[in-house]
Amino acid sequence: xxxxxxxxxxxxxxxxxxxxxxxxxxxxxxxxxxxxxxxxxxxxxxxxxxxxxxxxxxxxxxxxxxxxxxxxxxxxxxxxxxxxxxxxxxxxxxxxxxxxxxxxxxxxxxxxxxxxxxxxxxxxxxxxxxxxxxxxxxxxxxxxxxxxxxxxxxxxxxxxxxxxxxxxxxxxxxxxxxxxxxxxxxxxxxxxxxxxxxxxxxxxxxxxxxxxxxxxxxxxxxxxxxxxxxxxxxxxxxxxxxxxxxxxxxxxxxxxxxxxxxxxxxxxxxxxxxxxxxxxxxxxxxxxxxxxxxxxxxxxxxxxxxxxxxxxxxxxxxxxxxxxxxxxxxxxxxxxxxxxxxxxxxxxxxxxxxxxxxxxxxxxxxxxxxxxxxxxxxxxxxxxxxxxxxxxxxxxxxxxxxxxxxxxxxxxxxxxxxxxxxxxxxxxxxxxxxxxxxxxxxxx
Numbered sequence: 001x002x003x004x005x006x007x008x009x010x011x012x013x014x015x016x017x018x019x020x021x022x023x024x025x026x027x028x029x030x031x032x033x034x035x036x037x038x039x040x041x042x043x044x045x046x047x048x049x050x051x052x053x054x055x056x057x058x059x060x061x062x063x064x065x066x067x068x069x070x071x072x073x074x075x076x077x078x079x080x081x082x083x084x085x086x087x088x089x090x091x092x093x094x095x096x097x098x099x100x101x102x103x104x105x106x107x108x109x110x111x112x113x114x115x116x117x118x119x120x121x122x123x124x125x126x127x128x129x130x131x132x133x134x135x136x137x138x139x140x141x142x143x144x145x146x147x148x149x150x151x152x153x154x155x156x157x158x159x160x161x162x163x164x165x166x167x168x169x170x171x172x173x174x175x176x177x178x179x180x181x182x183x184x185x186x187x188x189x190x191x192x193x194x195x196x197x198x199x200x201x202x203x204x205x206x207x208x209x210x211x212x213x214x215x216x217x218x219x220x221x222x223x224x225x226x227x228x229x230x231x232x233x234x235x236x237x238x239x240x241x242x243x244x245x246x247x248x249x250x251x252x253x254x255x256x257x258x259x260x261x262x263x264x265x266x267x268x269x270x271x272x273x274x275x276x277x278x279x280x281x282x283x284x285x286x287x288x289x290x291x292x293x294x295x296x297x298x299x300x301x302x303x304x305x306x307x308x309x310x311x312x313x314x315x316x317x318x319x320x321x322x323x324x325x326x327x328x329x330x331x332x333x334x335x336x337x338x339x340x341x342x343x344x345x346x347x348x349x350x351x352x353x354x355x356x357x358x359x360x361x362x363x364x365x366x367x368x369x370x371x372x373x374x375x376x377x378x379x380x381x382x383x384x385x386x387x388x389x390x391x392x393x394x395x396x397x398x399x400x401x402x403x404x405x406x407x408x409x410x411x412x413x414x415x416x417x418x419x420x421x422x423x424x425x426x427x428x429x430x431x432x433x434x435x436x437x438x439x440x441x442x443x444x
Contacts, residue, residue: 023047025247026054026065026194027395027404027417030074030084030102032240038102040084040244042066043404043415044429046396051417051429055096062089065246066098070194072244077321077392078256078401081105081242095434194246243393243404250397258320258329269318271368272333276358280311280337283375283384284354311337311354321392323401323420330420331368332389332403333358337375353377357387359403359425372418372425385409393417395428402428409433 029041042054042065058064066089074081082104089098245253260268316335323330337354359372376384385407392401395417403425407414411433418425 022049023247023397024064024194025245025250025395025397026070026072027393028054028065028072028098028244028246029390029404029415030072030082030240030242030244032102032242034239036102038084038100040066040072040086040098040100041415042096042098043431044395044417049396051395053431059096063096065194066096067194069196070246071196072246073195073253074242074244075253075391075393076242078253078394080253084244093435193248195248241390243391245393245395247397251394251399253394254325254399256321256323256392256401258322260320260329265318265320268320268329268331268362268368269316269333272318272331272358272360273313273316273335275360275368275370275373276313276333276335276337276356277310279358279373279375280339280354280356284311284339284352287354287377287380288352309340311339313337319389321401321403323392323403325399328362328364330359330361330371330403333360334387334389355386357389357405359420361420361422369423371420371423381408382410385414407433411435 023046026045027043029043030038031041032038042063044051045054045057045065046052047057054065055063066086068087070086072084072086074084082102084098084100084102086098086100088100089096091097313335314337316333318331318333320329320331322328334355334357337356339352339354354375354377357372357374358370360368360370362368372387374384374387376386386409388406388408390404390406393404394400395402395404400419403418403420405416405418407416407430412435414431414433415429416427416431417429418427420426
C-alpha cells in the first residue's frame with residue numbers, strides 16, 4: 001500500500017514538472033516597417049527566474065539585451081519568422097531600441113555550389129548563426145567580403161541610415177575589442193550570456209552609428225546618405241510587430257495557435273460577445289456620472305423594468321491560443337462598443353464608445369471562464385489602460401506561452417507579459433509607461 005502511494009505521488013510530480021530555464025532569456029519586439037527596415041524594442045529579460053526591464057538591465061553603457069551580435073528569433077504565434085541580429089543600441093527620449101540586421105525566414109542567401117565557389121571563399125559567410133557566447137570563433141584567416149544578394153532584407157536596417165534628427169544617440173557598441181566581446185565576457189564568470197552570432201568581418205562592417213535618431217512616422221523610414229527618397233502612390237502597409245526571444249538554451253519553439261472549425265468559432269464568438277456586453281454595461285455605469293435631476297420624480301404606478309439597451313460592437317478581433325498544449329483554448333477578444341447615454345441627465349450627450357479587451361478560457365466542457373475584462377474609454381485612460389494584444393510568446397522558457405500586451409494610458413505606453421492561470425491573468429512582467437517612443441506602433 002505504501003509503495004503504491006509513493007508511486008502515485010512520484011507520477012504526479014513527473015506529470016506536473018516543467019523544464020525551467022534559469023536564463024538569461026530576453027524577450028523583445030521586432031518592429032518591421034513597410035519598406036522592410038526593422039528595429040528591436042527590448043521588453044524584459046529573465047535571470048534566475050526573475051523578470052527585469054530589458055531596457056535597464058546591466059545598462060553599462062547600453063542594456064545587456066542590446067549588446068552587439070545578440071541574435072533574436074522572431075516568432076508569430078510561436079512559429080519562427082526570422083532572425084534579428086543587433087548591431088547597435090540607440091536611445092531616444094529615455095527609450096532604448098536596437099538597430100541591426102533582419103533576415104526573414106526563408107530569405108537567407110543560399111551557399112554556392114562547389115563549381116561556382118571561389119578558391120578562397122569562406123564557407124561560413126551566411127547570416128550569423130545562433131550560438132552561445134564564448135564558443136569557438138570562426139577561422140582567423142581573413143574572409144573575403146560576402147556578396148549580398150540584391151533582395152537581401154538585411155541591407156534595409158543598416159546602422160548608417162538617417163543621419164538627421166533631434167533625438168540623442170547612445171554610445172555605439174564597439175567591435176570585439178570592447179566589453180561586448182567574447183574575451184570580456186570570459187573574464188567575468190558570473191556574467192550571463194544571450195544567444196549570439198558570429199562577429200562580422202571588417203570588410204562587411206560599416207562605421208558604428210553615431211548621431212542617429214529615431215524616425216517618428218512609419219512612412220519616414222531612413223534612406224542611404226545621398227540618395228533621394230522614392231515617391232510611391234501605393235498605400236502604406238501597417239507596421240509589423242513580432243515577439244522575439246534570445247536565449248543561449250531554452251526549448252524549441254512550438255505553435256500556440258488553436259485551430260477551430262467555422263461553426264465552432266462562431267459559437268465561441270457569440271458567447272464572448274455576451275460576456276463582453278455584460279462587462280460593458282457594468283463598467284459604463286461606473287464611468288458615466290449622472291447629474292441630479294432638477295425636477296422631482298413624478299409619482300405613479302410602478303412600471304415594469306425594461307431590459308437594458310445592449311451595446312453594439314465594431315472592429316471585433318478574436319484570437320484563440322493553446323498556450324499550454326492541453327487543448328484548452330484561451331480566447332482574446334477586443335472590440336469597440338457603442339452604447340447610448342445611460343440617462344438624460346448624463347453630461348455625456350449622444351452615444352458613448354468604449355474599448356474592451358476580454359480574455360476567457362474554455363474548460364473541457366467548453367464553458368468559458370473570464371480571466372480578464374478591461375473596459376475603458378478616452379476619458380478614463382488614467383484609471384483603466386487600454387489593452388492591445390500583440391501575440392503569444394514563451395517569455396520564461398518553460399514551453400508554455402504567455403500573452404504579450406501593449407498597455408496604453410495617460411502616462412504613455414507600457415509592455416506587459418501575462419500568464420493565463422485557471423481563473424485570472426497572472427502578471428509576469430509589467431513595464432513602466434513611457435510618454436514617447438522612437439517608432440510608432442500600430443494597434444494589432
